[in-house]
Amino acid sequence: MSHNAVLIERDGPIAIVTLNEPETRNALSDPVIAGLVAFLEGANADESLGCIVLTGAGESFCSGGNIKDMHEGTHEMFRGRPHDMQESYRKHIQRIPILFHNLDVPVIAAVNGTAIGAGMDLACMCDIRLASSNAKFAESFLRVGLISGDGGAWYLPRVVGYAKAIELALTCRTLNAEEAERWGVASRVVSPEALRDEALALASQVAAFPLRSVRLNKRLIRQSSQLNLADSLELAAAYQSIIQNTNDQREAVAALVQKRKPNFTGN
Secondary structure, eight states: OOTTTTEEEEEETEEEEEEGGGGGOOOHHHHHHHHHHHHHHHHTTTTTTOOHHHHHHEEEEOOOOOOOHHTTOSSSSSSHHHHHHHHHHTTTHHHHHHHHHOSSSEEEEEOOOOEEEEEHHHHHSSSSSEEEEEOEEEEOOOGGGGOOOOOOHHHHHHHHHHHHHHHHHHOOOOOHHHHHHHHTSSSSSGGGGGHHHHHHHHHHHHHSSOOOHHHHHHHHHHHHSSOOHHHHHHHHHHHHHHHHSSHHHHHHHHHHHTTTTOOOOOO
């Protein structure tokens, strides 16, 4: 499944999702949003999908909202009555953070260049971020007099903490790749030439484990961030009992005991 604005490649259990409008630096246009939404809506149902790598075509990861659309008011998010604009945000850009939040499949952002405004927020919606040494990050909504309308106010503090999130939002400070790593935005920095291979190697490492176990691990960590300890433990016990009734979990134990490579079937 591919849209011209969003390309989907499969490498076994790994999906490589590429934002493909380099002429706008992969701004979140309607076609890009539609392509991302279409893919994300079906991701959990694809039981063969073990990991996702998200990246951008050309020299940018994602430049966020289209400044030309903002200036000219050509999109309904940027014109009309307040209620109509609010509903437009809900129907368009805000579908993306909700779908990411409900996604059990791990996502690795391979940030190949600038991740600005909603582009930085998009990177923060991913579970792991690898940054090219050319990457730059900025929570730059105040430069156009806006707030983060796409979920960044929820995601960014969970990535870098409240104080750093406030500083980034209120100063529009741009982080280069090394600063992004120090601030906790990026897990690590790699050369531009190695970024894709490093992201795929990491995705392969994740997808080599039992896929149901991978998804429930991610779901447990995500949901536990909003639970007290007792409720998190209760949820962990429930998920553990589900996983221990799968063939792949039993195969993982058997392979360790027998000192051989496991043969997972997805069951």
